[in-house]
Amino acid sequence: xxxxxxxxxxxxxxxxxxxxxxxxxxxxxxxxxxxxxxxxxxxxxxxxxxxxxxxxxxxxxxxxxxxxxxxxxxxxxxxxxxxxxxxxxxxxxxxxxxxxxxxxxxxxxxxxxxxxxxxxxxxxxxxxxxxxxxxxxxxxxxxxxxxxxxxxxxxxxxxxxxxxxxxxxxxxxxxxxxxxxxxxxxxxxxxxxxxxxxxxxxxxxxxxxxxxxxxxxxxxxxxxxxxxxxxxxxxxxxxxxxxxxxxxxxxxxxxxxxxxxxxxxxxxxxxxxxxxxxxxxxxxxxxxxxxxxxxxxxxxxxxxxxxxxxxxxxxxxxxxxxxxxxxxxxxxxxxxxxxxxxxxxxxxxxxxxxxxxxxxxxxxxxxxxxxxxxxxxxxxxxxxxxxxxxxxxxxxxxxxx
Numbered sequence: 001x002x003x004x005x006x007x008x009x010x011x012x013x014x015x016x017x018x019x020x021x022x023x024x025x026x027x028x029x030x031x032x033x034x035x036x037x038x039x040x041x042x043x044x045x046x047x048x049x050x051x052x053x054x055x056x057x058x059x060x061x062x063x064x065x066x067x068x069x070x071x072x073x074x075x076x077x078x079x080x081x082x083x084x085x086x087x088x089x090x091x092x093x094x095x096x097x098x099x100x101x102x103x104x105x106x107x108x109x110x111x112x113x114x115x116x117x118x119x120x121x122x123x124x125x126x127x128x129x130x131x132x133x134x135x136x137x138x139x140x141x142x143x144x145x146x147x148x149x150x151x152x153x154x155x156x157x158x159x160x161x162x163x164x165x166x167x168x169x170x171x172x173x174x175x176x177x178x179x180x181x182x183x184x185x186x187x188x189x190x191x192x193x194x195x196x197x198x199x200x201x202x203x204x205x206x207x208x209x210x211x212x213x214x215x216x217x218x219x220x221x222x223x224x225x226x227x228x229x230x231x232x233x234x235x236x237x238x239x240x241x242x243x244x245x246x247x248x249x250x251x252x253x254x255x256x257x258x259x260x261x262x263x264x265x266x267x268x269x270x271x272x273x274x275x276x277x278x279x280x281x282x283x284x285x286x287x288x289x290x291x292x293x294x295x296x297x298x299x300x301x302x303x304x305x306x307x308x309x310x311x312x313x314x315x316x317x318x319x320x321x322x323x324x325x326x327x328x329x330x331x332x333x334x335x336x337x338x339x340x341x342x343x344x345x346x347x348x349x350x351x352x353x354x355x356x357x358x359x360x361x362x363x364x365x366x367x368x369x370x371x372x373x374x375x376x377x378x379x380x381x382x383x384x385x386x387x388x389x390x391x392x393x394x395x396x397x398x399x400x401x
Contacts, residue, residue, distance in 0.1 A: 007141045011134060012363035019348050025355035032392040034380040035359040037183070037334065041254040041308055041385075044301035050294035057286025064283045065274060066097035070293050074262050077296045082230035088238055093267035096274055097289065099282045100259040101213045101248040102135055105177070108244065109139035111276035112207055112269065113174050122146075125169055127176040129160060131184055131365035131374045133211065136177040145174070149366050153373045158185035158336070162197045170204040181214040181225055184336040184364055184379040186329020194231040201242050207269065210245045213261070214332040216252040216302055217309055225331050229264065240265040244273075251333070252302055253295040260284060260292045309333055312382045312389045319393040323400040335380040336361075343378045354395035 016035060025031065065071075071091035078089050089095065098104035113124055126140035130149035140147045148169050152158050160178065178197070180189040201208050210228040218224055229245050232238070248261035263270065277283075284292070295301075313328055316335070320326045326337045339346045343360040351357050358378040365374030382389050 002142065004142050004144060008138055009134065012359060015363045016347075016357070016359060019344060019360070020351055020357070023348065023352045025351060026353055027355050029355055029391075029395070031355040031357065032384060032388050032395075033357045034382070034384070034389075034392055035357045036383075037251070037381045038256050038383060039251055039254040039333075040383050041305055043254050044295060044298060046298045046301065047249075047253060047255060047258075047291045047295045051287050051291040054287040054290035057290065060286055062283040062285050062289065064278045064281075066284060067286070067289050068092070070097055070284075070289045071095040073293045073296045074264065078229060078264060081224070082227045082233070084230070084233050085238075088233065089264065090267070094240065094270065095262055095264045096270055096277070097260070097262050097284050097292070098246075098277075099261070099284060100250060100256075101211060101246045101261045103259070103282055104246055104261065104263050105133070105135050105209065105211060106139040106142075107276070107280055107282070108209055108246075108263070108273065109143040109145070109175060111273050113140075113143035113145050115144045122172060124174045125172040127165065127169070127173055127206075129177070129179055129182065130368065131361060131377075132177070133179060133183050134364070137366075140175075146172075147366075148173070149368050151368070151371075151373055152182060152185065152187065154338075158182060158187040159189060159193060162193065162200055165200075170200060170206070173204060173206045175207045175209060176201070177209050177211060178228075179211040180228070181212075181218070181329070181331035183211075183214065183332065184334045184359075184361070184377075186214070186332035186334055186336065188225040188330040191226055191231050191234070194226070194228060195235060198232070198235065198237065198243075206242065207266075208243045210243065212245055213248045213251055215247070217306060217333055218331040219306070219310055219313070219328065221303075221306070239267070242266055242269075244269055249292060249295050252305070254301075254305060255291075255295060258288055258291060260288050260295075308386070309382065312386050315386065315390050316382060316393040319390065319397055323397050333382050335382065336377055337380070338376050339378055341376065343374075343376055347378060350396065350399050354399050356392045356395050356399075 075089040075091045123146040126145040127148045128136040129152045244265035250256040361374030361377030
């Protein structure tokens, strides 16, 4: 067996199950889970029709590179969404379909991290935010790398300070994961920070993996979150050098079970990643690709989706503001809030008394120099229907009152 398997941490939801083990809530109210970021809104009808109409495609082996029509659709969506110059994104060089961002974020590290030839040499470094999506860490560990956790805390409005990462870490780094809008905070990395990261990546020859899977859930229709590919274009980096972005239909289109997304960016990196994926064998079936085309081509359901989240945040923040320091995130569907004490006890007792499940912050973070940025925080995913989110918020307020 791969010895690096022993370095993997239990997944957050394993820890949560252990925390709740043996507890029977002291209420007959139905359980409400705010713990997992799985959208519960209805999938778009246009996508469902496309799936039904394309089932005949199951008789064909799909191409690893995907159908050109899908790559063209993705290229057009990127151009519209991020105000790119028409034709800048070449569907044959700059785009690859993937089986959701989780699969791609993991496999990408396996493809791009180079292990040292000398087994006694230090492991390469993969940088990631702290708190973080645990796939980044698992990907780094199984690629034979050492994770470096850069903080994203309230001291910097939950944004990364790339310039504060020590020079000796940058010197060993090969890959950096960034998440914008962030999980769990929802903070959006601004253009100035992106430029700083580009400069550091150029100086130290580091590949940037930009996880943007929450980019289409935001609150001001006139101010969508800036994308890394957009910032690159604005800065004259139209070759997308060292940059690969990750997008998915799971959150944008309420299609987590479809397992469909894409990566886009540096053509040379993607050519080598395609070679890896040819052996990896994770191609999208034809019905999934046709469904994806329909979803990427339709913005009506995405606008409706954002409106649902606005309504939920409006209602939940109004209920919780008197008892918790909650604030609307820049984007995404999470509330990341300080509960003023041991968040594991908070989560356990809340479930025991009110049958509401939230995720303790330290399940999403790692202690660095005795400082754990997840301690004292909980993550609440407002993914359920409005009535359930309101009910959960009222129960949380009753619990705290």
